[in-house]
Amino acid sequence: xxxxxxxxxxxxxxxxxxxxxxxxxxxxxxxxxxxxxxxxxxxxxxxxxxxxxxxxxxxxxxxxxxxxxxxxxxxxxxxxxxxxxxxxxxxxxxxxxxxxxxxxxxxxxxxxxxxxxxxxxxxxxxxxxxxxxxxxxxxxxxxxxxxxxxxxxxxxxxxxxxxxxxxxxxxxxxxxxxxxxxxxxxxxxxxxxxxxxxxxxxxxxxxxxxxxxxxxxxxxxxxxxxxxxxxxxxxxxxxxxxxxxxxxxxxxxxxxxxxxxxxxxxxxxxxxxxxxxxxxxxxxxxxxxxxxxxxxxxxxxxxxxxxxxxxxxxxxxxxxxxxxxxxxxx
Amino acid sequence: xxxxxxxxxxxxxxxxxxxxxxxxxxxxxxxxxxxxxxxxxxxxxxxxxxxxxxxxxxxxxxxxxxxxxxxxxxxxxxxxxxxxxxxxxxxxxxxxxxxxxxxxxxxxxxxxxxxxxxxxxxxxxxxxxxxxxxxxxxxxxxxxxxxxxxxxxxxxxxxxxxxxxxxxxxxxxxxxxxxxxxxxxxxxxxxxxxxxxxxxxxxxxxxxxxxxxxxxxxxxxxxxxxxxxxxxxxxxxxxxxxxxxxxxxxxxxxxxxxxxxxxxxxxxxxxxxxxxxxxxxxxxxxxxxxxxxxxxxxxxxxxxxxxxxxxxxxxxxxxxxxxxxxxxxxxxxxxxxxxxxxxxxxxxxxxxxxx
Numbered sequence: 012x013x014x015x016x017x018x019x020x021x022x023x024x025x026x027x028x029x030x031x032x033x034x035x036x037x038x039x040x041x042x043x044x045x046x047x048x049x050x051x052x053x054x055x056x057x058x059x060x061x062x063x064x065x066x067x068x069x070x071x072x073x074x075x076x077x078x079x080x081x082x083x084x085x086x087x088x089x090x091x092x093x094x095x096x097x098x099x100x101x102x103x104x105x106x107x108x109x110x111x112x113x114x115x116x117x118x119x120x121x122x123x124x125x126x127x128x129x130x131x132x133x134x135x136x137x138x139x140x141x142x143x144x145x146x147x148x149x150x151x152x153x154x155x156x157x158x159x160x161x162x163x164x165x166x167x168x169x170x171x172x173x174x175x176x177x178x179x180x181x182x183x184x185x186x187x188x189x190x191x192x193x194x195x196x197x198x199x200x201x202x203x204x205x206x207x208x209x210x211x212x213x214x215x216x217x218x219x220x221x222x223x224x225x226x227x228x229x230x231x232x233x234x235x236x237x238x239x240x241x242x243x244x245x246x247x248x249x250x251x252x253x254x255x256x257x258x259x260x261x262x263x264x265x266x267x268x269x270x271x272x273x274x275x276x277x278x279x280x281x282x283x284x285x286x287x288x289x290x291x292x293x294x295x296x297x298x299x300x301x302x303x304x305x306x307x308x309x310x311x312x313x314x315x316x317x318x319x320x321x322x323x324x325x326x327x328x329x330x331x332x333x334x335x336x337x338x339x340x341x
Numbered sequence: 342x343x344x345x346x347x348x349x350x351x352x353x354x355x356x357x358x359x360x361x362x363x364x365x366x367x368x369x370x371x372x373x374x375x376x377x378x379x380x381x382x383x384x385x386x387x388x389x390x391x392x393x394x395x396x397x398x399x400x401x402x403x404x405x406x407x408x409x410x411x412x413x414x415x416x417x418x419x420x421x422x423x424x425x426x427x428x429x430x431x432x433x434x435x436x437x438x439x440x441x442x443x444x445x446x447x448x449x450x451x452x453x454x455x456x457x458x459x460x461x462x463x464x465x466x467x468x469x470x471x472x473x474x475x476x477x478x479x480x481x482x483x484x485x486x487x488x489x490x491x492x493x494x495x496x497x498x499x500x501x502x503x504x505x506x507x508x509x510x511x512x513x514x515x516x517x518x519x520x521x522x523x524x525x526x527x528x529x530x531x532x533x534x535x536x537x538x539x540x541x542x543x544x545x546x547x548x549x550x551x552x553x554x555x556x557x558x559x560x561x562x563x564x565x566x567x568x569x570x571x572x573x574x575x576x577x578x579x580x581x582x583x584x585x586x587x588x589x590x591x592x593x594x595x596x597x598x599x600x601x602x603x604x605x606x607x608x609x610x611x612x613x614x615x616x617x618x619x620x621x622x623x624x625x626x627x628x629x630x631x632x633x634x635x636x637x638x639x640x641x642x643x644x645x646x647x648x649x650x651x652x653x654x655x656x657x658x659x660x661x662x663x664x665x666x667x668x669x670x671x672x673x674x675x676x677x678x679x680x681x682x683x684x685x686x687x688x689x690x691x692x693x694x695x696x
Contacts, residue, residue: 036490062490068520073479073513080483083468084418086490103510107473108480116461116469117452118674152675155682176677203681252682 012195018188020162021051021127024169025089027198029059032087035173036063038074039091048093049129049188071097075104075126079178082124083112087173095130095182096142109178110153121176127169129183131222131273132310132321141310141317143274145221148180149250149283155179155203156250160224162192164248167201175203184222204252208261212243215267215331218258219246220280223271223303223322230271230327240331250280258284259292266297267334273321276304301330356623356630358569363636369411369568370631370642373403373624374649376427379436382653383426383443383457387603391661392443394456397424401598404623405530407431408571408593412579413498420468420481421500422530423458428500432467434460436652437659446663453666454674474535475501475508478527482518482588485525489586496583497525498575504535506552507544518588519557526578527553527590530565536601537609553590565595566621598622 015023028035036059041048043056043066056064067074071092078088092098098105105126112122132141148156155177159165165183172179209219209228212235219227224246231242243261247253262268268288270281281302288300306320360366380398387396399406402424410431413419421428429439434450442449443457451461451470460470468484471477481499488495505511506529518525535543546552550560563574571593578589596618600607607615631637637645676682 065521068513068516070510070513070517072510073482073517076476076479076510076514077483077486077517080480080485081487081490082483083480084484084487086487103473103476104479108471108476113677114674115451115455115459116463117450117454119451119461119463121677155676171681175680175682177680177682179681204683249681252684 012193014191015162015194016188017162017165017183017190017192018049018051020166020194021169021183022053022055024166024173025052026055026058028170028173029055029063034085035087035089036065037089037091038065038067038078040067040069040093042066042091047091049185051188052091071100072104075101076108078124078126079104079109079112079122082122083120087123089125089127089173092126092128094140094185095128095144096140098126098128098144105154105180106151110151114153122178123176124178125169125172125181126179127181127183129185129188131184131186132305132317133186135312135314135317137312138309143221143272143305145182145250146274146279146283148182149280153178154251156182157203157248158182158221158250159248160184160187160219160221160246162190163194163199164201164207166194167199168203168248171200171203182221187222201248203249204254206245206247206254206257208257209244209246210242212241212265214241214265215243215269215334216258216261216265217242217244217327217331218268218270218284219244220250220270220272223273226322226324227271227327230324230331233324234328234331238328238332238337240335242331255287255291258288259295262288262292262295266295268296268300269303269327269330269334270300271303271322271327273305276302276307279304298334301334303327303330354564356567356569356626358564358567358571358573360569360634360636365411366631366636367645369407369572370624370627370637371645371649372407372431373568373627374646375436375652376403376406376430377624378646378649378653379430379439379656380426382657383440384599384603386443386657392457393445395423396443396457396603397601398599399424399427399597401618401622402530402532402565402595403427404568404571404627405528405565405593405595408568409498409500409528409575411572412575413496415466416495417579418466418468418484418495418497419500420477420484420497421470422474422477422502422505423470423472425460425470426457429460429462429467429470432462432465434462434465434467436656440656440660441663444660444663445665446660447666448659448663452674475505475510477501478505478508478510479514482514482523482525485518485523486521488524489521494583495524496579498528498579499525500528500530502535503529503531503533503540503549504538504543506549507535512556515553515556515558515588515590522586523588524582524586525588526575526582527558527588528575529590529592530595531592532595532597534601534609537605539609549592550590558588558590560590560592562592562594565593566623566626568623568627
């Protein structure tokens with residue numbers, strides 16, 4: 012094991028897969044000469060050249076579209092969109108095309124494309140640069156959606172994503188790039204559809220999405236230290252496919268479930284998981300599945316307001332205590 | 342090569358493009374007839390509710406369709422729009438499979454999943470039928486990127502309409518294709534209307550060759566009512582693109598005789614304009630020329646048309662007799678299974694593929 016940063020783990024996955032398969036190449040804005048807006052692709056243009064590390068103009072829809080076309084003919088493009096906010100400009104290629112091509116052409120062609128992009132609030136970037144869109148992409152059949160929260164998962168999931176024949180939406184988090192974590196030596200692959208149990212517990216199941224898996228872990232520690240509550244923390248790691256079984260197995264033990272996400276509440280990941288849990292695990296529930304979500308507002312710029320607009324440990328703790336009947340919901 | 346016709350006017354001349362050998366010229370005529378008869382019948386099937394959804398006919402544009410397909414090698418890629426039945430037929434797709442797709446049958450070229458707008462035939466490198474205006478442009482450039490990346494000698498011919506030149510992705514993609522020197526020919530089928538909005542009302546720059554040039558893509562114009570002129574222009578563009586590894590735009594001036602789709606009262610143009618353009622109908626005009634040059638005689642031409650009708654009869658029969666997709670096949674094809682996906686639904690647990 013060695014300790015590396017999340018952004019280094021993403022870069023390592025790209026490098027290893029480019030060394031393994033010459034069909035793997037990168038396209039994106041400022042990923043080459045500039046080394047990437049978040050330095051994820053640092054050094055890769057020097058190592059692999061401009062053919063395989065391609066700086067693009069600011070043309071999100073066409074960058075993704077060219078990824079789609081080249082993937083249909085057997086290349087394995089990894090497109091970096093500088094942030095998930097700009098993926099809105101590429102929605103036609105992602106939803107109408109990448110996601111639907113295989114089905115609408117009768118299963119006769121695949122799109123082994125990976126679109127990587129970071130999301131998230133916390134850097135005072137305001138309404139247009141702080142989005143969390145995992146729910147948007149989770150909604151679309153034909154896509155796979157990964158939301159790694161640790162360096163090891165970023166490495167292992169990205170390598171799996173590049174090798175898979177389906178289009179993958181690979182959602183990183185802007186505030187996690189500098190985070191360090193243990194990463195196994197040698198080849199490390201993490202399968203899609205296999206949740207990680209970050210912390211075992213017996214009183215309540217907390218499902219954390221993307222960065223919120225980390226927030227949930229810290230909240231669980233406080234719950235144990237200050238409230239005597241034993242929380243089990245589950246990080247689904249991929250939302251399509253979703254490892255519902257791990258959540259349901261945990262629920263059989265705890266009978267309480269909280270979902271924590273940074274995105275908006277309506278039509279969110281938590282809404283989806285709450286629906287699935289009540290459909291498949293109703294008899295194991297002692298109360299409603301509660302959601303802790305981002306506020307239902309565009310992300311404000313002001314530091315103090317921004318802090319209020321996405322979940323932190325106190326909101327998670329409050330929801331857990333409410334679920335356990337220790338305190339009325341706020 | 343460039344036909345300089347005043348805006349809005351019908352190109353005034355009879356077909357005059359270079360005629361290839363007898364066999365090829367006859368085949369071009371036969372294929373245009375097949376495309377015409379196929380689409381006439383598709384329209385009839387639509388009114389009989391055998392075909393659903395949208396049905397966009399290219400009747401009047403057959404010279405551009407066949408001229409484009411005949412400018413390509415078998416190893417080249419052709420990608421089209423939502424008006425693409427003819428491109429598939431010209432590329433050699435069985436008319437029965439195209440008609441079956443319109444009928445939504447399991448034997449259709451996309452298994453009944455795509456419909457009229459999404460005909461597809463990977464074996465013949467006909468890469469779709471795309472429903473979103475302009476959506477196919479970067480994808481076509483992506484095919485060319487593949488050729489450039491692998492260093493092979495394939496060229497991609499990417500078909501779009503005059504309306505698509507107003508999409509952002511047109512500018513984005515032409516710029517990228519020029520920057521990256523991609524072997525792609527953008528064929529603008531200029532039928533003078535983006536749905537019901539005439540080119541003078543939808544594009545500030547109506548010279549679409551100039552529009553491409555502003556983005557770094559050289560272009561030329563051709564008479565899209567003349568299959569030989571169109572084939573020559575596109576063929577020249579394709580070979581330059583192949584040899585010099587760069588994008589080229591070809592603007593083919595044409596006209597559709599039918600509405601945009603089957604539900605179109607055509608308030609946006611006069612009957613006189615349609616009749617005027619019908620004088621330039623690519624099929625009778627090319628037929629007359631081949632007769633005049635002694636390549637076919639009148640009986641021979643009539644025989645070709647009868648063969649086209651017979652092929653379409655067989656296609657309809659095949660489509661009619663083909664089975665509906667099985668209900669249990671609803672989820673088939675959404676995902677490629679075996680890698681990171683083991684079941685159809687997000688709720689399916691991961692399973693060992695070996696089990």
